[in-house]
Amino acid sequence: MAGLLDGVEVLVAGGGNAGICAAIAAAEAGAHVLLLESLGPEVRGGNSKYTRNVRTASHAYPADEMLADLLKVTGDGINRDLARFTIEQSRDLPEWMARHGVRWQAPLRGTLQLGRTNHFFLGGGKALLNTYYRRAAALGIRVEYDVRVTEIVMERERLRGVWVDRRGTRSFVKTGALVAASGGYESNREWLRREWGEAADQFVIRGTAANDGLLLSRLFDLGARRMGNPRGFxxxxxxxxxxxxxxxxxxxxxxxxxxxxxxxxxxxxxxxxxxxxxxxxxxxxxxxxxxxxxxxxxxxxxxxxxxxxxxxxxxxxxxxxxxxxxxxxxxxxxxxxxxxxxxxxxxxxxxxxxxxxxxxxxxxxxxxxxxxxxxxxxxxxxxxxxxxITFTFLGVGVDEGARVVDANGSALPGIFAAGEIMAGNVLSNGYLAGFGMTIGTVFGRIAGEGAAHYARQRSPD
Ligand SMILES: Cc1cc2nc3c(=O)[nH]c(=O)nc-3n(C[C@H](O)[C@H](O)[C@H](O)COP(=O)(O)OP(=O)(O)OC[C@H]3O[C@@H](n4cnc5c(N)ncnc54)[C@H](O)[C@@H]3O)c2cc1C
Structure with missing residues (x-):
């Protein structure tokens, strides 16, 4: 593909909150980063651009209380250790986000009384994303729009790269590590129909039409463990x-x-x-x-x-x-x-x-x-x-390093995941307001750092 780097260290698929956090963390860890987003710059930011707040543990909102709140709504079927880990890690988020330019505003008054538990972004999700994209540009992260990642290529247990599609033209992009941050499958009517029958035709999708679950299914094809309720959203x-x-x-x-x-x-x-x-x-x-x-x-x-x-x-x-x-x-x-x-x-x-x-x-x-x-x-x-429908909970299994794992818990080499695409590890049925951004920010950071390290340490082909 003309203009795309050949031989990038970290490739991030998806330019929502999880993807841009991963890109920033990878660049700060010293990697050359390419972020590919399937939509254009004018609508960038996936579902994340619609958000307003993130839920974090703090002195005022102890991790135990947050975990109890999560378990109360989501029920069984999640990885409890990873849920606790996510919540523990969420303590640092306000500081990390503020360090990257995010500013806060007083919580909205109304029916969602979240002042103690959630931080609200000044200007909402669009301002948050614009701030991160500016930070990414300053770090030299390359962002390509209108590029859809369509396939992940592994050969002899090694990640080779990805096939991408830009307005009908297919190209191969070689990469040392991949962060899959392309959201859930909520905008894929056919997939929704498989789970919900004809009822799915009446569903309203609150967010982007781009989160079609293509990479999610590609990762399942590569042997990634399935986590979360397939009908959960x-x-x-x-x-x-x-x-x-x-x-x-x-x-x-x-x-x-x-x-x-x-x-x-x-x-x-x-x-x-x-x-x-x-x-x-x-x-x-x-x-x-x-x-x-x-x-x-x-x-x-x-x-x-x-x-x-x-x-x-x-x-x-x-x-x-x-x-x-x-x-x-x-x-x-x-x-x-x-x-x-x-x-x-x-x-x-x-x-x-x-x-x-x-x-x-x-x-x-x-x-x-x-x-x-x-x-x-x-x-x-x-x-x-x-x-x-806001987002689906079916995801790929990950470990605490955001590495995508198979049914035995072994990591798929070089492949990391963050955000909705792995939300099924910690969400199965119900949902806690602000936790989507917690998941994406916590695992985006971890995935970006992990991918940078992996790419740097991997032996030459
Ligand atoms: C209306 C609304 C309000 C919400 N409010 C909140 C809130 O206040 N707090 C909260 O915590 N959560 C909220 N959520 C949930 C939150 O948006 C998600 O949990 C979070 O944004 C997920 O981030 P993500 O980066 O995984 O996905 P997204 O932000 O959706 O990003 C995924 C990106 O991947 C791109 N993509 C998809 N497939 C491909 C591909 N094959 N190749 C390349 N790119 C691809 C998409 O275009 C998209 O830009 C809200 C959701 C909606 C819809």
Missing amino acids: HAIAVDARSPRYDGGIATRVDSVSLGIVVNAEGKRFYDEGEDIWPKRYATWGKLIAEQPGQIAFSIFDSQAYGKFVPACYPPHRSETIEGIARELRLDHAVLRATVDEYNQHVMPGTFDRTRLDELATWGLTPPKSNWARPIDKPPYYAYAVRPG
Whole structure:
């Protein structure tokens, strides 16, 4: 390929947070680094450009507490040692990030109360990525856009290089080490359909259309261990009017815990007040994916209106529940009965959305365990919501050195992974807000350093 270096030391595939952190760490460890990104510079940054914060352990948020929070949401099926390791390593992130130019801002007020646990980037993920890309340029890292890595070539147990595609032209790039940081498989409809059947056609992909899992499947072909639940993903409730890709953060619907949620049959199906919203918001995408037609409706009244972070679309509004049912094309008698039944089971108590207020229903199935107030103060509001897939959890197995390992735990020589592509080691079912960037930053740094070392020490061909 014209212009691409022949014989680079470290090649990073993917230019999101994990990839750019790996590139910076590799360059700082003395390696010649080439970063290849499948999309153009104007949309660079993958899903990372949509982010706002990173979760880290600290004095105020001990590692044990963070691990307990993670285990509570993600359940079994993860590598607990690696999860603990990730959390321990996260302590250093704010300092490392600040050293590379990242600036912070006060946490957003609203339904995600994350001030103690998460750091918010000044200007959000785009500013974060731009800062890192400037740092990368200063370090002499070469970045090539519109180049998709399509194959990984190993010969006699040695990494040779990768095949790439730039606008239909195929070329081979030789490299000493590879960092795979090309995200999950969430934008690959065919793969999603294999796991979720036709329901996948209704999924909204919140991030980039480029994370198609090609390198993930190539690594599996090379014998990489599979980690994480193949059906596992971070998925939230997004407005049903969202674009199919790249809606970003603005389409999220945060009203769930302040009202009730019904399916297309007008029936409630889950406890809307199960836990503090940041710990539970990511269960709703999957819950909606399991409902008929993969659609649901968040319904609330004027007491809740304005008390959550608004989505970019206005909610449906009516003076009556019957009017709301008409707007949503639900059976109005069924919706009326659902709201009445819920209202009759709400117990007295003091509402406080900043904590588990135990303002609950009594004798209702499913229950609402917190923030349960009758829905009886017009006007009434509703959002139609769909599963909004953020990223998938199926990944390649890695060790603490971010080396990709096979089923026996042996490293695939010269191949490292960071970010969503290895998130399945530490995420299997649920998700903890801000942990995606923790994973990418922790393992990006480790992968970059490890790849630089590997490339430097490897014997000549
Ligand atoms: C709307 C939204 C909001 C989010 N908010 C947060 C948040 O506030 N905090 C948080 O922790 N997490 C958040 N996340 C999750 C977070 O974005 C991810 O966990 C994280 O960005 C993953 O980083 P990554 O580098 O692995 O992937 P990405 O940032 O997606 O980068 C992968 C890159 O690889 C490129 N690529 C793909 N295939 C190839 C290939 N074959 N060759 C070359 N390049 C390729 C893609 O174009 C992309 O640029 C959010 C996600 C979304 C969608």
